[in-house]
Each structure stands twice: as C-alpha cells, then as structure tokens.
Amino acid sequence: MAKASSILGLNARNHLFQSRYNKKTGREIADSKLLTKKFLAKNKIITPKLFGAFTRPEEVPAFNWGGLDQNFVIKPAEGYGGGGIIIIKRRISTDEFLTVNNLKIGIDDLKLHVLDILEGHYSINSLPGTALIEERILIHSFFKRITYQGTPDVRVVVFNRIPVMAMLRLPTSESSGKANLHQGAIGVGIDIASGKTTNAVWHDQVIRLLPGKNIRLSGLEVPHWEKLLLTAISIQIKIKSLNYMAVDFVIDEVRGPMVLELTARPGLGIQIANMGGLRRRLERVEGVEVDSPEKGVRIAKDLFGARPGGSKRDELTILENIEVLSSTSKRIKVLAKMDTGARRSSVDREFARKLGLLKKKNILWKEKVQSALGKQYREVIGITIWLGGKKIVSTATVANREGLRTRVLVGARDLKGYVIKP
Secondary structure, X not given: OOOHHHXXXXXXXXXXXXXXXEOHHHHHHHHOHHHHXXXXXXXXXXXXXXEEEEOOOOHHHHOOHHHOOOOEEEEEOOEOOOOOOEEEEEEEEOOEEEEOOOOEEEHHHHHHHHHHHHOXXXXXOOOOOOEEEEEOOOEOHHHOOOOOOOOOEEEEEEEOOEEEEEEEEEOOOOOOOOOOHHHOOEEEEEOOOOOEEEEEEEOOEEEOEOOOOOOEXXXXXXXXXXXXXXXXXXXXXXXXXXXXXXXXXXXXXOOEEEEEEEEOOOOOOHHHHHOOOHHHHHHHHOOOOOOOHHHHHHHHHHHHOOOOOOOOOOEEEOEEEEEEEOOOOOEEEXXXXXXXXXXXXXXXXXXXXXXXXXXXXXXXXXXXXXXXXXXXXXXXXXXXXXXXXXXXXXXXEEEOOOOOOOOEEEOHHHOOOOEEEO
16 A cells, blocks of 8 residues: 555645646536536537436426436436436336336436435535436446446546546445445556556455456456546646546447546545555646647556566666667667666667657656756656567656766666566
8 A cells, every 4th residue: 555645635635636726617517517518518528418407397397208218317417426316227117117226216206306406405515406317328348247237437537637546436236336436336446557457445445356256356458548548638638727637437338438527526535446645646747748638648657557577587687788769660779777776767868869759749748856966857758668578668867878888777667577687
C-alpha cells in the first residue's frame, strides 16, 4: 500500500484540488446528468440514448410509457452515490417490467419513482430534481463472466489533462446490479499503461478472486483502453472549468465506449483499488503543459504505468551497447551506462538533436533536477530503446553529457528486473 503522505484525503481533495481547479460552470455540468448529456451530444461524444427527461410532475402521465424499450434505466439527473437508480432488463407484460435483480415493477410504480425524483428525494441538496430514462447498454462480452446482472463501468480520474488513476467497478448481487462501491460493488484497479487490472477490493477488503467464482480479478485487459484515455482527456480539454474530474465509461458490445457521466468530486475509494495514493500523482502533474490528448496519455503511461522489465536471469554489465529509435524510425547503436542510482534515463542533448528527438511534439514536459551544477530544469522526451534484446518505450531527461564516456544513461525505471554485474 502507498505511504500515508501520498494518500488523498477528503479535506485535501476538496480544498487543494476540487475547489481550486473546478469552477462553478464545470461543476454544474458534472452535477447534472442532463446537462452532461447535452454537453456530450454537442461535442459528438457517444453516450447512452436518452428516452425521456422529466422536470415537472405533469410530464409524467403524458409520457409514452408503453413505448419504452425492453432495456432501460431510470435515474435522477442530480443523483449522487448511485441512489434512485432503477435498472430494467425486460418487459414481462403490457404494464409490467422485470428489474435486473428480478423484481417485478409496474408502470404506476415507475411513475411514482419519477415523481419522487422530481421532489428531490435523491438530489445532492434535497432540492427538486430532474428524472431521466435512458437506454441500458448491451454489455461487452469481456464483462459477462465477471459481472452480476448490471453493467460494469470504468472510471478514469483526470487532472490537468492527464489520466492519473483508473478502476473498473463490477456490480454484485449485493449492489443489486449497480456499479457503486458504497452499495457493494467491487472496485478493481487498472494499470494506466496497459489497461490491465491489478488489485481488487470489496468493502475495502483486498480480494483475489471474484466472490462465488474461481476467477482471478488481476491481469484482465480492459477493452478499448487507449480510446477511453483519449476520450477522457478530450472531454477535459473541452470543459476548461473542470480540471479535476472523473469520467465514467460503459462499454457496449457493438458501439464500444460510451460516457455515462462526469464527476467533479471523484470518490477516494479508487486509491484502495489501486493500492496507491492519488495525492502524490496529482502533485506530480500539477503545472505540466499538455496540448493534446495523445501527449496526456503518453505522460500518464510513463509516470503511472507499471514498469515491465526483464526476468532475473537477464544480466547486464555497467556499460552496454543499446539501440535508440530515431525520429526517422532508424535504430541507432550507442554505448550506454547502466545506472540504478539515477531514477530516470538521460540522453545527451546533441545526440538527441541528431536523432530528431528534440522536436516539439516529442518534448513531453520539463522536470526540475538536482545535479552537480545545482538545480536545473531539463526537458523530458519520449524515447524507445532496445536493451538486452528487449524493446523499452520510456522517457528520458535531456542533459549535456559532453566529455562523458557515454551519450546515454539508462536509469532505474528502465532497469527493473535486470541484474547489473559490476
């Protein structure tokens, strides 16, 4: 588990990030599912179809309840924590439906539930609310063996246009088919770099297997992972007043990822699912300039992704011949120093320039480092190397290595799993 200093608490979330980086206009969009849908539709971002929206009691009897699809969801537009959601899986008669937890419910009951939502029974501040009826998606085949009746979702927390943490939420029988951790759903951490699941928690307790089934919850690869990350950043770029947020996705079997909702106050249980702290991650990307979704994804994968390395049988000497990929896709051989005392790899400035690695699109951010010359700011660039026969996609700081024996230094982040022989 992460150090206590890296954990984000409720007060720190509210005062250091949520209130500081989220403006009123952005919070209003995220707090209302109806405004979120209008925003997503305007920006041509796929979201579940909206069948109906109610703002006044007189709209309830006038709605065509008989024309509802077999699968649909009724929810409050201003709901919080999963309350007030009814999930219908099929119609069983002209005026009766079956919920995902196999309870029969009539049209009159649905009407009363909508009226409760309008009266503010499920809104954040108990104020009069808005009720929505939207489609229930066709669950992607990836999820069918690991979910209970309801639709799983994927939450991606984005700060400063960089995805910092993500998790998969799996409905259970206890959560009545809803993907809400407080109601008994399972939270599964996701590695930002690969989209593979890591740790799982249920009621804040770490679990390895899906309850009731002999299925490991780690090592599962979430479909459309790259698209999820790119979409999450694209949304934040369009809502400049919401710089700290979570994007919840559902994945349809046919249409792929769809945005379910936005959250201006992401819950903190995602830290337990990932066995890591949010605060440290947020602080690491605070102030980093990101001008495109692709750049935000690249930074996230480097900073927060699991680092694949060699096996313990892979041995390296302190000086090794490696290959570096140039901007023209040529593999250039160069002597490099293996240095586990350096956190990140480093490349000589002139060598990087000759390989075309100092082009603007390849400079990810600037990093403050302590060297023999004092504190300096160095560019961090994307780099691809071949070391010990293995391809490593990583980042490196740019430094003046003139007069040194090697033009490249390979740091500890890229040496995990290797044994260095003196």
